[in-house]
Amino acid sequence: MKSIGVVTPQSMHFSEPLPLQSGASIADYTLVYETYGVLNADRSNAVLVCHALNASHHVAGVYENADGSLNHGWWDNMVGPGKPLDTDKFFVIGVNNLGSCFGSTGPMHPNPATGKPYGASFPVVTVEDWVHAQARLMTALGIEQLAAVMGGSLGGMQAMAWSTLYPDRLRHCLVIASTPKLTAQNIAFNDVARQAILTDPDYHGGNFYEHGVVPKRGLRVARMVGHITYLSDDDMAEKFGRELRSGAYQFNFGIDFEIESYLRYQGDKFSSYFDANTYLLITKALDYFDPALPFGGDLTKAMAHTQADFLLVSFTTDWRFAPERSREIVQALVNNKRRVSYAEINAPHGHDAFLLEDERYMDVIRSYYGKMWKEIEQTPLHKVAA
Amino acid sequence: MKSIGVVTPQSMHFSEPLPLQSGASIADYTLVYETYGVLNADRSNAVLVCHALNASHHVAGVYENADGSLNHGWWDNMVGPGKPLDTDKFFVIGVNNLGSCFGSTGPMHPNPATGKPYGASFPVVTVEDWVHAQARLMTALGIEQLAAVMGGSLGGMQAMAWSTLYPDRLRHCLVIASTPKLTAQNIAFNDVARQAILTDPDYHGGNFYEHGVVPKRGLRVARMVGHITYLSDDDMAEKFGRELRSGAYQFNFGIDFEIESYLRYQGDKFSSYFDANTYLLITKALDYFDPALPFGGDLTKAMAHTQADFLLVSFTTDWRFAPERSREIVQALVNNKRRVSYAEINAPHGHDAFLLEDERYMDVIRSYYGKMWKEIEQTPLHKVAA
Numbered sequence: 001m002k003s004i005g006v007v008t009p010q011s012m013h014f015s016e017p018l019p020l021q022s023g024a025s026i027a028d029y030t031l032v033y034e035t036y037g038v039l040n041a042d043r044s045n046a047v048l049v050c051h052a053l054n055a056s057h058h059v060a061g062v063y064e065n066a067d068g069s070l071n072h073g074w075w076d077n078m079v080g081p082g083k084p085l086d087t088d089k090f091f092v093i094g095v096n097n098l099g100s101c102f103g104s105t106g107p108m109h110p111n112p113a114t115g116k117p118y119g120a121s122f123p124v125v126t127v128e129d130w131v132h133a134q135a136r137l138m139t140a141l142g143i144e145q146l147a148a149v150m151g152g153s154l155g156g157m158q159a160m161a162w163s164t165l166y167p168d169r170l171r172h173c174l175v176i177a178s179t180p181k182l183t184a185q186n187i188a189f190n191d192v193a194r195q196a197i198l199t200d201p202d203y204h205g206g207n208f209y210e211h212g213v214v215p216k217r218g219l220r221v222a223r224m225v226g227h228i229t230y231l232s233d234d235d236m237a238e239k240f241g242r243e244l245r246s247g248a249y250q251f252n253f254g255i256d257f258e259i260e261s262y263l264r265y266q267g268d269k270f271s272s273y274f275d276a277n278t279y280l281l282i283t284k285a286l287d288y289f290d291p292a293l294p295f296g297g298d299l300t301k302a303m304a305h306t307q308a309d310f311l312l313v314s315f316t317t318d319w320r321f322a323p324e325r326s327r328e329i330v331q332a333l334v335n336n337k338r339r340v341s342y343a344e345i346n347a348p349h350g351h352d353a354f355l356l357e358d359e360r361y362m363d364v365i366r367s368y369y370g371k372m373w374k375e376i377e378q379t380p381l382h383k384v385a386a
Numbered sequence: 387m388k389s390i391g392v393v394t395p396q397s398m399h400f401s402e403p404l405p406l407q408s409g410a411s412i413a414d415y416t417l418v419y420e421t422y423g424v425l426n427a428d429r430s431n432a433v434l435v436c437h438a439l440n441a442s443h444h445v446a447g448v449y450e451n452a453d454g455s456l457n458h459g460w461w462d463n464m465v466g467p468g469k470p471l472d473t474d475k476f477f478v479i480g481v482n483n484l485g486s487c488f489g490s491t492g493p494m495h496p497n498p499a500t501g502k503p504y505g506a507s508f509p510v511v512t513v514e515d516w517v518h519a520q521a522r523l524m525t526a527l528g529i530e531q532l533a534a535v536m537g538g539s540l541g542g543m544q545a546m547a548w549s550t551l552y553p554d555r556l557r558h559c560l561v562i563a564s565t566p567k568l569t570a571q572n573i574a575f576n577d578v579a580r581q582a583i584l585t586d587p588d589y590h591g592g593n594f595y596e597h598g599v600v601p602k603r604g605l606r607v608a609r610m611v612g613h614i615t616y617l618s619d620d621d622m623a624e625k626f627g628r629e630l631r632s633g634a635y636q637f638n639f640g641i642d643f644e645i646e647s648y649l650r651y652q653g654d655k656f657s658s659y660f661d662a663n664t665y666l667l668i669t670k671a672l673d674y675f676d677p678a679l680p681f682g683g684d685l686t687k688a689m690a691h692t693q694a695d696f697l698l699v700s701f702t703t704d705w706r707f708a709p710e711r712s713r714e715i716v717q718a719l720v721n722n723k724r725r726v727s728y729a730e731i732n733a734p735h736g737h738d739a740f741l742l743e744d745e746r747y748m749d750v751i752r753s754y755y756g757k758m759w760k761e762i763e764q765t766p767l768h769k770v771a772a
Contacts, residue, residue, distance in 0.1 A: 188645050233570075
């Protein structure tokens with residue numbers, strides 16, 4: 001299979017303030033994005049891929065690091081020439097969300113009002129805010145209607161929000177390993193992570209940039225607890241079990257079990273590159289997502305004005321966003337007589353399965369885009385241009 | 387139902403060193419304990435109740451606090467006159483384990499070798515070490531054979547260890563909401579908690595006593611993550627759901643959801659009384675418990691020399707120590723042709739269910755002790771006196 005090869009991010013500045021769900025607004029901002037493939041003449045083959053917690057606009061292809069090592073896009077197995085989302089056919093866009101720490105305007109950037117980094121004063125942004133910002137970028141790129149919006153986990157929430165906020169601007173909505181809202185347990189895990197960061201003395205009320213430190217301890221614990229929820233119990237048992245690092249108990253608080261070594265390594269790595277304020281913001285966006293809230297909790301009503309066709313995918317061992325959560329979305333769409341396909345993939349890897357190779361999963365996505373491509377060839381014109 | 391009323395802890399000093407599984411030993415130590423009911427003339431009605439992570443020897447009855455408030459024993463609903471473990475019939479003993487922070491020798495006590503608090507130098511103790519210490523106390527109390535050893539969660543592990551280490555010193559073994567060993571996921575959660583404590587700057591390498599501080603931030607996060615694993619997803623959804631503290635999103639990192647308020651409160655409360663070194667020690671004891679390890683992982687072999695009759699109880703929504711874990715113990719006992727009863731209680735409260743009122747659960751325990759009582763009346767003499 002061919003690879004996209006080396007890719008280069010682009011950026012676009014927006015000087016019109018973005019009003020936010022909180023009532024605040026962002027005066028001006030920059031979005032960093034990448035594109036793969038070629039936009040066709042009638043601009044009908046564009047697919048927006050939305051990222052989850054710790055990912056970015058770097059969806060596919062590779063960066064060449066200064067040391068010659070390669071940094072692959074987080075969904076490089078999904079997006080590329082001949083891949084399930086085939087860039088020989090589709091024009092794919094990845095956008096880094098506002099508040100993130102990979103280039104788009106975020107807490108580490110200067111607040112134009114003060115000249116100092118936003119820090120904790122960066123406004124709390126929601127999934128819906130992100131979608132409005134993405135929609136502006138699509139307009140700026142000349143894309144009135146997307147062939148599809150697609151995302152996994154938090155990315156799937158953005159795809160859902162597109163379908164309700166801009167019903168006529170997407171033909172298809174692909175929601176993978178996602179949920180219509182977080183459970184109390186999901187929120188609880190997020191709050192543990194936030195408390196670990198907020199109470200790290202190096203957090204300095206969010207202004208740690210000025211102090212030349214990073215709340216690494218908090219970020220590390222946050223990542224460790226998050227990571228547990230991304231894997232299935234069985235998968236952890238299979239990969240690590242009770243395997244001992246040194247073959248025997250150490251009778252101290254160093255490393256006994258391989259799982260400890262793995263999680264601490266993941267935590268250390270994460271805390272070396274991820275921004276603490278971004279972590280807080282993104283977990284809040286997760287907690288707040290609840291499209292049924294303005295409709296008294298009625299998801300069917302919330303989805304009533306969607307126009308897209310839907311593909312939902314869930315994974316049997318995902319206990320973070322369990323298949324039951326996807327089925328709730330499917331039910332709401334069926335209640336509204338939307339065209340909806342649903343695949344529940346029997347996969348051992350828990351929530352993380354949406355990022356991994358799985359033949360059945362990849363086949364489902366490939367086949368869905370194959371049908372979409374035929375449809376685009378037959379009716380290339382926009383169904384509606386706003 | 388009558389209550390035991392006000393109870394008073396007792397203590398016993400042991401000057402003979404206790405050799406530990408690690409190869410270290412504790413030179414001399416004190417165990418704090420409580421007893422309820424009356425030891426009968428032939429000393430055949432004694433039941434040892436073992437405590438879990440954050441509990442103590444204060445199993446039943448009440449303490450009257452200085453301010454007049456009452457501090458009930460952690461299993462006061464289970465142990466008392468006319469209760470499932472009936473103190474009108476049985477003589478019940480609760481012992482605070484070594485390394486704990488409720489009176490028995492622990493990290494906050496002076497190391498006789500240095501005169502300074504043990505701190506992190508308190509030796510890592512195991513479930514088996516605790517059982518050896520408990521056995522010495524039983525001997526000192528003149529109890530050669532216990533009618534039963536009973537415990538939930540970590541307490542259940544101690545009951546299991548009694549059955550393998552001192553097969554002839556207990557007639558019955560009651561193992562509730564427990565497991566033959568922790569899974570990788572269980573260990574992972576424990577390690578997150580430990581890392582939160584160990585990296586808290588106020589931990590000071592375990593010698594925080596000398597600095598006049600307490601690693602409250604770490605303990606708080608440790609308790610929050612632990613607490614999530616004690617409750618079931620459904621129970622959390624039922625109790626808290628997505629209920630908002632102030633009826634609307636706050637768009638900051640204060641409290642939005644009731645579940646956040648609850649968990650932070652639990653974390654704060656815990657960090658105000660629990661010792662950080664004890665938390666580390668007890669989670670290690672949990673991680674290390676694995677009676678099948680010396681038998682190449684064969685639990686049937688590990689249980690081969692047990693002589694007790696067994697009651698196992700698990701709870702359907704317990705995802706920390708799931709029913710499947712109890713069934714593994716049952717299977718190992720059945721393979722050894724032991725007399726074993728097993729109840730899987732359909733209860734919504736997750737792991738915590740073992741501490742809560744549930745009619746079917748209480749009936750199972752009551753009925754088991756009822757049969758035990760008849761047996762004791764019929765054959766009061768010890769089966770074997772070592």
